[in-house]
Amino acid sequence: MQDRTRIPVIDLAPWLSGDADARAATAAAVDTALTRAGFLLLTGHGVSREARAAVRGAARRFFALPQEAKQRYAVSVGGRGWLGRGAEANGYSEGTATPPDLKESWTVGADRPSGDPATDAFWFQPNVWPQREVPELREAVEGHLAAMRAVADEVLRLLAAALGQPGDFFTRHTAHPTYTLNINWYPGTAVVGEPQPGQYRIGPHTDFGTVTLLDRQQGKGGLQVYVDPADGGAGWEDAPYDADALTVNIGDLMARWTGDRWRSGRHRVLPPSPEAPAEDLMSLVYFYECDPHTTVTPLPAPLGRVPYEPVDSSVYLKEKLDAITVG
Template sequence: MIPTIPTIDLTPWLSGDPAARAATAAAVDAALTDAGFLLVTGHGVTREERAAVRAAARAFFALPVPVKERYGVSVGGRGWLAKGAEANGYSEGTATPPDLKESWTVGADTPTGADPEIDAFWFQPNRWPDAEAPTLRPLVESYLTRMRRVADEVLRLLGSALGQGEDFFTAHTRHPTYTLNINWYPGVSVMGPPEPGQFRIGPHTDFGTVTLLDRQAGQGGLQVDIPGHGWVDAPFDPDALTVNIGDLMARWTGDRWRSGRHRVLPPAPEAPEEDLMSLVYFYECDPHTTVTPVGGPVTYAPVDSSAYLRAKLDAITVTP
C-alpha cells in the first residue's frame, strides 16, 4: 500500500497542551519517516493573503519580456528568472531540458555585517518593480514575515518530533538565509510545447532544511516520489501548506527523515493552456551552520550549510 501524505493540523501543537503537542510531534515523525512530505493546516496564513501575492506577481509576469529583463538575474540572485535559467534535475544528475517556468525571487536581505562574502550572496538587497507592479513589494514583504514565523514554528515541532527539544533547529535560525520563489507555470502558448523529458520543474530534492509550499492544483502539477512506489500525484488542500524536508534536514537526521524527491509535470495534452503559480518558501539556517547527523540509519560527514547550498544552486544553473 502506498504511504499516505497526511494533513497535520497545527492547532493542537499551538494550544500549549502537552499531550496534544506530543501527539502532533509523533504524527509528524511518522509522516516524514514514510514520505518526507506532509500538509499542514492551522498555520494562520489565509487564502486571501496568498491570493493577493499571486495577483501582484501575475501583474509583473504579464509585462512584456523587455520590461521584465530589466530585473533579470541568474540563479541565486534577486529578481526575475527567465525561462531556461534553471534545470533542477541537474542537482541530482538527471539530464533534462531547462525547466518550463519563470520565477520572481526574493529573500533575506539584512546583512550580518560580519562576513562580506556571505552578505554579498546570501543577503543581497531585494529588487522591486515598484513602477510596474507597485503592490508586489508590500504584499511579498508581509508574506515573508508570516512565512518565517510559520517556518520557525515548524522547526520547533520538528525538533520535538526528533526527540531533540524544540529549540534544536531554531538555535540555528537566529540570522538565517531564506528565499521565496514565486514560480509561474504558464501554458504552451507562452512557454512553447514541452520537449521530451522536459518538466515545469525537473525531478529533484530541495536543498535546505524545510520548504513551505503554497500551490495550485493542476493536471500539470506536483508529483512526489514515494520510495518503493514511484511517482504519485501530491494531495491538495487549498487551506494547507505543503511541507517537505530538504537535503540538510535529511542529513541532520541521518536520513530518519528523507528529503522529498518531487517534480512538477509539464502542461497535459488535454490542458495545454493550464496556468499555475506556486509560492515556494525555502527556509535554511544561519550561514556556516555545521550540519552534523543526530541518529538515523545513515552516517553523513558534517557539512557547512553555506557551502552545501551554494554548490546546489550552482548545479541547477543552466549555462548559456
C-alpha cells in the first residue's frame, strides 16, 4: 500500500470467512477507502491469473488482425463488437475537451433478453464473436464475464455492509442487470502515432455505473487516479499495482446512491510514454450497473452528504455513453 495514494489493498477472504469481526473490519476499511479516492485493490477474489491471461491472449490475436478483418465487427459506443481508435473521448463525459482516446476495444455485455423489446434493443444486445478468426475468444470471455458478475455482486454486498445497510440493499437491483466488458488495447506509438497535446489512452473521467472491476497491466503509460489535495493527495497520482489484485472503483450511480459519501473515482490512462514508446498494454474492464430503469435515490443524511434528485439508471447511463461518442 502507498499511503500517499490512500488506495488500500482489501483482502476479500476475511469478508468471505463468515467471522463477524473480520467482516466488520473489512467493511470499515472499504468505507474509509471509498470516501477518499473511490478506489481500492481487491485480493482474495478467486479469479486466477491464468483465466485472465487467457482472455488477453485471445484478444491480442483479434487486435493483431488486419484492419479490414476487424472492420467487419465495427460498432459505435454502446454496441457489441470492435471499437476502433477515434471512436471515444471519455473526457467529454466530464466536460474536458480532449482528442479521441488512443485505444481499441472489444466490447461485450449482458445479452439475456428481458422480454421488453425497447429495453433489449440497447441494453441486452446479442454479443458478437469472431468465430472464424479467433474462435477461442468466446469461451475465455464468457468465463470471465461469469466470474466478474459473481465478484461484483459480492462487492455490492460488502458495500451494503460498509454503509450499515441490509445485505441485499444493492443486489436486490441486480436480478437482471446490465453490464459491459471492455477489453481495451493500448498499443505503442508505432501503431497510434505520436499523441496530440492533451491526448490520452483514456481521457480523464469517472465511470458511470455502480462498480468497476479492472484487471490491468502496469506501465509507464498506465492508470492514474485523482486524489484531492484536500484529502492529502497530490492530484494526479500513479495508481498502485498488484498483479493478483483487481482494481475496484465506484462509478457515478454508486456515488449518487450514497449521496457522495463515496466518490466516483476520477481517473485517466496516460498516453504512450517517450520513455517506453513501444509499450503495449491491455486492460479488462468490467462495468457493473443494475437492473434497467432502477431508480437511484441517495441515502439520507447523515450517511448521504448531497441530496441528489433520484435518477433513472438507464437514462443516466445512456446520456453518458452518448457524451463520449466521437462524431
